[in-house]
Amino acid sequence: MEKPITGTDLLALGYTESTILGIALKIANSAYSAQAKDVVLPLFKKVKDYPENFLDDEVLEPLATAMIEEANAPKDEIIPLIENAQPYSIFGESHIEPGAKAQMDIAMKLPVTVAGALMPDAHQGYGLPIGGVLATKNAIIPYGVGVDIGCRMALSVYDIPEHHFYENEAKYKRELIAHTKFGAGHGYHGQHKADHGVLDSPDFNLNRFVKNLHDKAWSQLGTSGGGNHFVEFGIIEFEQADEVLGIQKGRYLALLTHSGSRGFGATIAGHYTRLAKDLCKLPKEAANLAYLDLNSQEGQEYWIAMNLAGDYASACHQVIHDKMAKAIGAQVLAKVENHHNFAWKEILNGEEVIVHRKGATPAGKGVMGIIPGSMTAPGFLVRGRGEASAINSASHGAGRQMSRTQAIKSITKADMRQVLKDHGVSLIGAGRDEAPMAYKDIDMVMAAQTGLVDVVAKFTPKIVRMADDGSRED
Incomplete structure:
Protein backbone atom coordinates (compact mmCIF):
# COMPACT_ATOMS: atom_id res chain seq x y z
CA MET A 1 0.00 0.00 0.00
CA GLU A 2 1.59 3.25 -1.10
CA LYS A 3 -0.01 5.50 1.53
CA PRO A 4 -1.44 4.60 4.98
CA ILE A 5 -5.17 4.67 5.63
CA THR A 6 -6.08 7.88 7.45
CA GLY A 7 -8.86 8.88 9.78
CA THR A 8 -10.24 11.05 6.99
CA ASP A 9 -10.50 7.99 4.76
CA GLY A 22 -8.65 3.98 16.41
CA ILE A 23 -9.09 0.19 16.27
CA ALA A 24 -9.86 0.34 12.55
CA LEU A 25 -6.81 2.50 11.77
CA LYS A 26 -4.51 0.19 13.70
CA ILE A 27 -5.74 -2.93 11.86
CA ALA A 28 -5.78 -1.25 8.44
CA ASN A 29 -2.22 0.03 8.70
CA SER A 30 -0.76 -3.18 10.09
CA ALA A 31 -2.55 -6.21 8.71
CA TYR A 32 -3.34 -4.56 5.35
CA SER A 33 -0.34 -2.27 4.89
CA ALA A 34 0.79 -4.14 1.78
CA GLN A 35 -2.54 -3.77 -0.03
CA ALA A 36 -3.85 -0.91 -2.15
CA LYS A 37 -6.31 1.58 -0.68
CA ASP A 38 -8.95 0.82 -3.29
CA VAL A 39 -8.99 -2.76 -1.99
CA VAL A 40 -8.78 -2.04 1.75
CA LEU A 41 -11.36 0.74 2.00
CA PRO A 42 -14.27 -1.23 0.47
CA LEU A 43 -13.46 -4.03 2.93
CA PHE A 44 -13.62 -1.68 5.91
CA LYS A 45 -16.88 -0.25 4.54
CA LYS A 46 -18.34 -3.78 4.65
CA VAL A 47 -17.14 -4.25 8.23
CA LYS A 48 -18.85 -1.02 9.24
CA ASP A 49 -22.13 -1.93 7.56
CA TYR A 50 -22.21 -5.63 8.46
CA PRO A 51 -19.94 -6.26 11.46
CA GLU A 52 -21.76 -9.51 12.33
CA ASN A 53 -20.35 -11.05 9.11
CA PHE A 54 -16.79 -10.62 10.37
CA LEU A 55 -17.04 -12.14 13.86
CA ASP A 56 -15.20 -15.24 12.62
CA ASP A 57 -12.49 -13.28 10.77
CA GLU A 58 -9.18 -13.78 12.53
CA VAL A 59 -7.99 -10.23 11.71
CA LEU A 60 -11.18 -8.17 11.68
CA GLU A 61 -12.98 -9.87 14.58
CA PRO A 62 -11.79 -7.33 17.23
CA LEU A 63 -13.12 -4.44 15.12
CA ALA A 64 -16.43 -6.20 14.42
CA THR A 65 -16.90 -7.11 18.11
CA ALA A 66 -16.19 -3.53 19.22
CA MET A 67 -18.74 -2.21 16.72
CA ILE A 68 -21.46 -4.60 17.89
CA GLU A 69 -20.78 -3.88 21.56
CA GLU A 70 -20.96 -0.14 20.93
CA ALA A 71 -24.24 -0.53 19.07
CA ASN A 72 -25.73 -2.56 21.92
CA ALA A 73 -24.41 -0.40 24.76
CA PRO A 74 -27.07 1.41 26.83
CA LYS A 75 -27.75 4.82 25.32
CA ASP A 76 -27.05 7.91 27.34
CA GLU A 77 -30.42 8.48 29.04
CA ILE A 78 -29.60 11.94 30.36
CA ILE A 79 -32.09 14.49 29.05
CA PRO A 80 -30.12 17.63 28.11
CA LEU A 81 -31.10 21.01 29.51
CA ILE A 82 -31.74 24.03 27.31
CA GLU A 83 -28.73 26.31 27.52
CA ASN A 84 -30.29 29.56 26.32
CA ALA A 85 -33.33 29.51 28.58
CA GLN A 86 -35.87 32.31 28.41
CA PRO A 87 -35.88 34.96 31.17
CA TYR A 88 -38.40 34.96 34.01
CA SER A 89 -39.93 37.61 36.27
CA ILE A 90 -38.51 38.22 39.74
CA PHE A 91 -40.42 40.25 42.32
CA GLY A 92 -38.47 41.74 45.23
CA GLU A 93 -35.19 40.53 43.72
CA SER A 94 -32.92 42.48 46.08
CA HIS A 95 -34.27 40.48 49.05
CA ILE A 96 -33.98 37.02 47.46
CA GLU A 97 -30.96 34.84 48.20
CA PRO A 98 -28.73 33.73 45.30
CA GLY A 99 -29.49 30.05 45.96
CA ALA A 100 -33.17 30.51 45.15
CA LYS A 101 -32.37 32.31 41.90
CA ALA A 102 -29.84 29.64 40.94
CA GLN A 103 -32.50 26.95 41.42
CA MET A 104 -34.98 28.91 39.33
CA ASP A 105 -32.36 29.36 36.61
CA ILE A 106 -32.03 25.58 36.36
CA ALA A 107 -35.81 25.05 36.33
CA MET A 108 -36.09 27.40 33.36
CA LYS A 109 -33.73 25.12 31.40
CA LEU A 110 -36.02 22.09 31.49
CA PRO A 111 -37.16 21.13 27.99
CA VAL A 112 -40.80 21.15 29.21
CA THR A 113 -40.65 24.65 30.76
CA VAL A 114 -42.91 27.30 29.23
CA ALA A 115 -42.58 30.19 31.73
CA GLY A 116 -41.49 30.99 35.28
CA ALA A 117 -41.65 33.60 38.02
CA LEU A 118 -40.08 34.08 41.44
CA MET A 119 -42.12 35.57 44.29
CA PRO A 120 -40.69 38.08 46.83
CA ASP A 121 -40.71 35.55 49.70
CA ALA A 122 -38.59 33.11 47.70
CA HIS A 123 -35.82 31.08 49.33
CA GLN A 124 -33.89 27.95 48.49
CA GLY A 125 -35.67 24.60 48.68
CA TYR A 126 -35.39 21.22 46.95
CA GLY A 127 -35.78 21.23 43.19
CA LEU A 128 -37.96 24.26 42.57
CA PRO A 129 -37.24 27.03 45.08
CA ILE A 130 -39.90 27.87 47.65
CA GLY A 131 -41.66 30.86 46.14
CA GLY A 132 -41.08 29.53 42.63
CA VAL A 133 -43.81 29.37 39.99
CA LEU A 134 -43.19 27.21 36.92
CA ALA A 135 -45.43 26.58 33.92
CA THR A 136 -44.70 23.41 31.95
CA LYS A 137 -46.08 21.77 28.84
CA ASN A 138 -47.96 18.55 29.66
CA ALA A 139 -45.50 17.58 32.41
CA ILE A 140 -45.81 17.42 36.19
CA ILE A 141 -42.83 17.77 38.54
CA PRO A 142 -43.45 16.13 41.95
CA TYR A 143 -40.75 18.24 43.61
CA GLY A 144 -42.14 21.27 41.79
CA VAL A 145 -45.28 20.69 43.85
CA GLY A 146 -43.34 19.89 47.00
CA VAL A 147 -43.38 17.36 49.82
CA ASP A 148 -46.39 18.82 51.63
CA ILE A 149 -48.89 18.52 48.79
CA GLY A 150 -51.79 20.97 49.00
CA CYS A 151 -50.40 22.91 51.96
CA ARG A 152 -52.81 25.79 52.43
CA MET A 153 -54.19 28.70 54.38
CA ALA A 154 -57.75 28.90 55.70
CA LEU A 155 -59.36 31.88 57.40
CA SER A 156 -62.70 32.06 59.23
CA VAL A 157 -64.02 35.49 60.15
CA TYR A 158 -66.39 35.27 63.13
CA ASP A 159 -69.31 37.39 64.25
CA ILE A 160 -67.36 38.09 67.45
CA PRO A 161 -66.12 41.64 68.07
CA GLU A 162 -62.56 42.35 69.12
CA HIS A 163 -63.39 43.30 72.70
CA HIS A 164 -65.03 39.91 73.37
CA PHE A 165 -61.76 38.17 72.57
CA TYR A 166 -59.77 40.27 75.04
CA GLU A 167 -62.42 39.79 77.73
CA ASN A 168 -62.34 35.99 77.30
CA GLU A 169 -58.77 35.31 76.17
CA ALA A 170 -58.27 32.39 78.58
CA LYS A 171 -61.32 30.62 77.13
CA TYR A 172 -60.04 30.96 73.56
CA LYS A 173 -56.64 29.63 74.54
CA ARG A 174 -58.23 26.67 76.28
CA GLU A 175 -60.37 25.80 73.25
CA LEU A 176 -57.41 26.19 70.89
CA ILE A 177 -55.45 23.63 72.90
CA ALA A 178 -58.42 21.27 73.20
CA HIS A 179 -59.29 21.11 69.51
CA THR A 180 -55.91 21.02 67.75
CA LYS A 181 -53.15 18.43 67.45
CA PHE A 182 -49.71 19.01 65.96
CA GLY A 183 -46.53 17.33 64.82
CA ALA A 184 -45.06 14.61 62.64
CA GLY A 185 -46.85 11.29 63.07
CA HIS A 186 -49.45 12.68 65.45
CA GLY A 187 -53.08 11.76 64.87
CA TYR A 188 -56.35 10.65 66.44
CA HIS A 189 -57.39 7.13 67.34
CA GLY A 190 -60.60 5.26 68.01
CA GLN A 191 -63.64 7.36 68.85
CA HIS A 192 -61.61 10.56 68.63
CA LYS A 193 -61.07 10.17 64.87
CA ALA A 194 -62.73 12.84 62.77
CA ASP A 195 -64.85 12.05 59.73
CA HIS A 196 -65.16 13.71 56.34
CA GLY A 197 -66.47 12.80 52.90
CA VAL A 198 -62.97 12.91 51.43
CA LEU A 199 -62.28 9.54 53.08
CA ASP A 200 -64.95 8.00 50.81
CA SER A 201 -63.30 9.27 47.62
CA PRO A 202 -62.99 6.54 44.95
CA ASP A 203 -59.52 7.93 44.24
CA PHE A 204 -58.25 6.04 47.29
CA ASN A 205 -58.69 2.97 45.04
CA LEU A 206 -56.33 4.44 42.44
CA ASN A 207 -53.77 1.72 43.16
CA ARG A 208 -52.60 -0.43 46.06
CA PHE A 209 -50.02 2.15 47.13
CA VAL A 210 -52.60 4.92 47.63
CA LYS A 211 -55.19 2.54 49.10
CA ASN A 212 -52.73 1.48 51.78
CA LEU A 213 -52.49 5.12 52.93
CA HIS A 214 -56.18 5.38 53.80
CA ASP A 215 -55.78 4.49 57.47
CA LYS A 216 -52.94 6.99 57.90
CA ALA A 217 -55.10 9.68 56.28
CA TRP A 218 -58.03 8.88 58.55
CA SER A 219 -55.98 9.00 61.75
CA GLN A 220 -54.41 12.36 60.87
CA LEU A 221 -57.58 14.00 59.55
CA GLY A 222 -58.09 17.33 61.34
CA THR A 223 -54.51 17.60 62.59
CA SER A 224 -51.67 19.95 61.68
CA GLY A 225 -48.06 19.26 60.75
CA GLY A 226 -44.83 20.40 62.34
CA GLY A 227 -42.45 23.11 61.16
CA ASN A 228 -44.19 26.35 60.27
CA HIS A 229 -47.74 24.99 60.47
CA PHE A 230 -50.06 26.75 62.90
CA VAL A 231 -53.58 27.39 64.15
CA GLU A 232 -54.09 30.86 65.59
CA PHE A 233 -56.69 33.29 66.81
CA GLY A 234 -56.24 36.90 65.81
CA ILE A 235 -57.99 40.15 65.07
CA ILE A 236 -58.83 40.93 61.45
CA GLU A 237 -59.49 44.52 60.46
CA PHE A 238 -61.52 45.59 57.45
CA GLU A 239 -60.89 49.31 56.92
CA GLN A 240 -63.85 49.36 54.58
CA ALA A 241 -66.75 47.06 53.81
CA ASP A 242 -66.18 44.28 51.31
CA GLU A 243 -69.28 43.64 49.22
CA VAL A 244 -68.02 40.39 47.72
CA LEU A 245 -67.44 38.80 51.14
CA GLY A 246 -70.41 40.58 52.69
CA ILE A 247 -68.30 41.95 55.54
CA GLN A 248 -68.85 45.38 57.07
CA LYS A 249 -66.05 47.70 58.11
CA GLY A 250 -64.73 46.73 61.54
CA ARG A 251 -62.45 44.52 63.65
CA TYR A 252 -63.45 40.89 64.16
CA LEU A 253 -62.11 37.75 65.78
CA ALA A 254 -60.78 35.30 63.18
CA LEU A 255 -59.16 31.88 63.04
CA LEU A 256 -56.22 31.34 60.67
CA THR A 257 -54.77 27.90 59.92
CA HIS A 258 -51.75 26.75 57.92
CA SER A 259 -51.16 23.07 57.24
CA GLY A 260 -51.17 20.49 54.47
CA SER A 261 -51.79 16.87 53.61
CA ARG A 262 -49.76 15.44 56.50
CA GLY A 263 -48.06 12.05 56.22
CA PHE A 264 -50.50 11.01 53.49
CA GLY A 265 -49.28 13.69 51.09
CA ALA A 266 -45.64 13.32 52.08
CA THR A 267 -45.69 9.61 51.28
CA ILE A 268 -47.27 10.26 47.88
CA ALA A 269 -44.64 12.92 47.17
CA GLY A 270 -41.78 10.61 48.07
CA HIS A 271 -43.09 7.69 46.02
CA TYR A 272 -43.74 9.62 42.82
CA THR A 273 -40.55 11.67 43.10
CA ARG A 274 -38.54 8.43 43.14
CA LEU A 275 -40.57 7.16 40.20
CA ALA A 276 -39.98 10.38 38.26
CA LYS A 277 -36.24 10.18 38.90
CA ASP A 278 -36.18 6.61 37.57
CA LEU A 279 -38.08 7.54 34.42
CA CYS A 280 -36.71 11.03 33.76
CA LYS A 281 -32.92 11.21 33.89
CA LEU A 282 -31.77 14.81 34.16
CA PRO A 283 -28.29 16.25 34.76
CA LYS A 284 -27.22 16.16 38.40
CA GLU A 285 -27.99 19.83 39.05
CA ALA A 286 -31.58 19.31 37.84
CA ALA A 287 -32.19 15.82 39.26
CA ASN A 288 -34.80 17.01 41.79
CA LEU A 289 -36.84 18.48 38.94
CA ALA A 290 -37.52 15.08 37.35
CA TYR A 291 -40.93 15.20 35.67
CA LEU A 292 -43.68 12.83 34.59
CA ASP A 293 -45.43 13.07 31.22
CA LEU A 294 -49.13 13.63 31.87
CA ASN A 295 -49.90 11.25 29.01
CA SER A 296 -48.14 8.42 30.85
CA GLN A 297 -49.74 6.10 33.39
CA GLU A 298 -47.35 7.35 36.08
CA GLY A 299 -48.16 10.98 35.29
CA GLN A 300 -51.90 10.34 35.44
CA GLU A 301 -51.53 8.45 38.73
CA TYR A 302 -49.60 11.28 40.33
CA TRP A 303 -52.08 13.88 39.06
CA ILE A 304 -55.01 12.00 40.63
CA ALA A 305 -53.09 11.33 43.87
CA MET A 306 -51.96 14.97 44.09
CA ASN A 307 -55.53 16.22 43.75
CA LEU A 308 -56.70 13.71 46.35
CA ALA A 309 -54.00 14.97 48.74
CA GLY A 310 -55.16 18.54 48.06
CA ASP A 311 -58.76 17.62 48.85
CA TYR A 312 -57.55 15.87 52.00
CA ALA A 313 -55.57 18.94 53.11
CA SER A 314 -58.68 21.07 52.64
CA ALA A 315 -60.69 18.58 54.67
CA CYS A 316 -58.17 18.82 57.54
CA HIS A 317 -58.73 22.58 57.70
CA GLN A 318 -62.50 22.19 57.49
CA VAL A 319 -62.52 19.77 60.44
CA ILE A 320 -60.45 22.20 62.54
CA HIS A 321 -62.55 25.23 61.61
CA ASP A 322 -65.85 23.41 62.21
CA LYS A 323 -64.67 22.19 65.62
CA MET A 324 -63.52 25.65 66.63
CA ALA A 325 -66.66 27.48 65.51
CA LYS A 326 -68.77 25.01 67.51
CA ALA A 327 -66.52 25.22 70.57
CA ILE A 328 -66.68 29.01 70.83
CA GLY A 329 -70.30 29.32 69.68
CA ALA A 330 -69.48 31.53 66.72
CA GLN A 331 -71.15 32.22 63.41
CA VAL A 332 -68.78 32.36 60.43
CA LEU A 333 -69.28 35.59 58.51
CA ALA A 334 -66.85 34.63 55.78
CA LYS A 335 -64.35 31.91 55.02
CA VAL A 336 -61.43 32.15 52.61
CA GLU A 337 -59.08 29.34 51.67
CA ASN A 338 -56.19 29.02 49.25
CA HIS A 339 -53.50 26.47 48.69
CA HIS A 340 -49.89 26.37 47.54
CA ASN A 341 -47.55 23.41 46.93
CA PHE A 342 -49.80 22.31 44.10
CA ALA A 343 -50.18 22.24 40.33
CA TRP A 344 -53.08 23.45 38.22
CA LYS A 345 -54.10 23.23 34.57
CA GLU A 346 -54.36 26.84 33.41
CA ILE A 347 -54.33 28.80 30.17
CA LEU A 348 -51.22 30.93 29.58
CA ASN A 349 -50.74 32.88 26.36
CA GLY A 350 -53.52 30.89 24.74
CA GLU A 351 -52.23 27.40 25.55
CA GLU A 352 -52.92 24.96 28.37
CA VAL A 353 -50.01 24.61 30.76
CA ILE A 354 -49.35 22.98 34.10
CA VAL A 355 -48.64 25.73 36.65
CA HIS A 356 -46.61 24.59 39.66
CA ARG A 357 -46.81 26.92 42.67
CA LYS A 358 -44.35 25.72 45.29
CA GLY A 359 -44.92 28.14 48.13
CA ALA A 360 -46.85 30.66 46.02
CA THR A 361 -50.44 31.86 46.30
CA PRO A 362 -52.85 31.74 43.34
CA ALA A 363 -53.61 35.37 42.47
CA GLY A 364 -55.73 35.34 39.34
CA LYS A 365 -58.05 38.28 38.75
CA GLY A 366 -60.44 38.49 41.72
CA VAL A 367 -59.10 35.33 43.40
CA MET A 368 -59.01 35.58 47.20
CA GLY A 369 -55.91 34.56 49.13
CA ILE A 370 -54.20 34.81 52.51
CA ILE A 371 -50.57 35.84 52.94
CA PRO A 372 -49.36 35.38 56.54
CA GLY A 373 -46.40 37.14 58.15
CA SER A 374 -45.02 35.41 61.24
CA MET A 375 -46.28 34.61 64.72
CA THR A 376 -46.01 38.31 65.58
CA ALA A 377 -46.19 39.99 62.17
CA PRO A 378 -49.54 40.64 60.50
CA GLY A 379 -51.00 38.60 57.68
CA PHE A 380 -53.09 39.92 54.82
CA LEU A 381 -56.34 38.91 53.20
CA VAL A 382 -55.82 39.74 49.52
CA ARG A 383 -57.55 39.72 46.15
CA GLY A 384 -55.52 38.81 43.08
CA ARG A 385 -54.92 41.24 40.22
CA GLY A 386 -54.23 38.57 37.59
CA GLU A 387 -50.71 39.70 36.67
CA ALA A 388 -49.56 37.61 33.69
CA SER A 389 -45.84 38.17 34.29
CA ALA A 390 -46.27 36.58 37.74
CA ILE A 391 -48.25 33.72 36.16
CA ASN A 392 -51.24 34.89 38.25
CA SER A 393 -49.39 34.31 41.52
CA ALA A 394 -48.18 36.06 44.67
CA SER A 395 -46.07 35.18 47.72
CA HIS A 396 -47.38 32.62 50.22
CA GLY A 397 -45.95 34.40 53.25
CA ALA A 398 -43.02 36.47 54.43
CA GLY A 399 -40.44 33.81 53.57
CA ARG A 400 -37.46 32.76 55.67
CA GLN A 401 -34.39 34.93 55.91
CA MET A 402 -32.61 32.49 58.24
CA SER A 403 -32.33 28.73 57.98
CA ARG A 404 -33.68 26.77 60.92
CA THR A 405 -30.14 26.02 62.07
CA GLN A 406 -29.15 29.69 61.88
CA ALA A 407 -32.24 30.70 63.84
CA ILE A 408 -31.56 28.23 66.65
CA LYS A 409 -27.93 29.34 66.86
CA SER A 410 -28.53 33.08 66.78
CA ILE A 411 -31.88 33.61 68.54
CA THR A 412 -32.11 33.09 72.29
CA LYS A 413 -35.20 32.04 74.22
CA ALA A 414 -35.10 35.42 75.96
CA ASP A 415 -35.11 37.21 72.58
CA MET A 416 -38.12 35.22 71.50
CA ARG A 417 -40.03 35.78 74.75
CA GLN A 418 -39.41 39.51 74.50
CA VAL A 419 -40.65 39.90 70.93
CA LEU A 420 -43.78 37.90 71.78
CA LYS A 421 -44.41 40.11 74.80
CA ASP A 422 -43.84 43.30 72.77
CA HIS A 423 -46.52 42.20 70.31
CA GLY A 424 -48.97 40.83 72.87
CA VAL A 425 -48.88 37.32 71.43
CA SER A 426 -49.49 34.18 73.48
CA LEU A 427 -47.56 31.23 72.02
CA ILE A 428 -48.30 27.55 72.55
CA GLY A 429 -45.51 25.29 71.26
CA ALA A 430 -42.99 26.24 68.54
CA GLY A 431 -39.23 26.47 68.81
CA ARG A 432 -36.69 29.18 68.08
CA ASP A 433 -36.47 27.95 64.48
CA GLU A 434 -39.90 29.55 64.01
CA ALA A 435 -39.02 32.80 65.78
CA PRO A 436 -40.36 35.94 64.08
CA MET A 437 -36.80 37.17 63.48
CA ALA A 438 -36.17 34.14 61.22
CA TYR A 439 -38.58 35.60 58.68
CA LYS A 440 -38.39 38.46 56.20
CA ASP A 441 -40.22 41.72 56.86
CA ILE A 442 -43.77 41.06 55.63
CA ASP A 443 -44.28 44.75 54.83
CA MET A 444 -41.24 44.63 52.54
CA VAL A 445 -42.60 41.52 50.84
CA MET A 446 -46.04 43.08 50.37
CA ALA A 447 -44.47 46.26 48.95
CA ALA A 448 -42.76 44.15 46.30
CA GLN A 449 -46.06 42.71 45.06
CA THR A 450 -48.46 45.64 44.98
CA GLY A 451 -48.98 44.87 41.30
CA LEU A 452 -49.96 41.27 42.08
CA VAL A 453 -52.60 41.64 44.82
CA ASP A 454 -54.85 44.19 46.50
CA VAL A 455 -55.08 44.09 50.31
CA VAL A 456 -58.63 43.55 51.58
CA ALA A 457 -57.98 43.18 55.33
CA LYS A 458 -55.17 42.88 57.86
CA PHE A 459 -54.92 39.99 60.33
CA THR A 460 -52.97 40.38 63.60
CA PRO A 461 -52.08 37.14 65.47
CA LYS A 462 -52.93 36.96 69.19
CA ILE A 463 -52.88 33.29 70.30
CA VAL A 464 -50.65 31.03 68.21
CA ARG A 465 -50.31 27.27 68.46
CA MET A 466 -47.57 25.32 66.66
CA ALA A 467 -45.87 21.95 67.06
CA ASP A 468 -43.76 21.78 70.18
CA ASP A 469 -41.94 18.51 69.45
CA GLY A 470 -39.29 19.87 67.10
CA SER A 471 -40.94 18.18 64.11
CA ARG A 472 -40.76 19.52 60.59
CA GLU A 473 -43.41 19.80 57.93
CA ASP A 474 -44.57 16.32 56.98
Missing part, protein backbone atom coordinates in the same frame (compact mmCIF):
# COMPACT_ATOMS: atom_id res chain seq x y z
CA LEU A 10 -12.52 6.08 7.36
CA LEU A 11 -14.70 9.06 8.28
CA ALA A 12 -15.65 9.25 4.61
CA LEU A 13 -16.90 5.65 4.89
CA GLY A 14 -19.20 6.58 7.79
CA TYR A 15 -16.95 5.84 10.75
CA THR A 16 -17.17 8.36 13.60
CA GLU A 17 -14.67 9.91 15.97
CA SER A 18 -14.52 7.19 18.62
CA THR A 19 -12.43 4.31 19.90
CA ILE A 20 -13.75 2.29 16.94
CA LEU A 21 -11.90 4.61 14.58
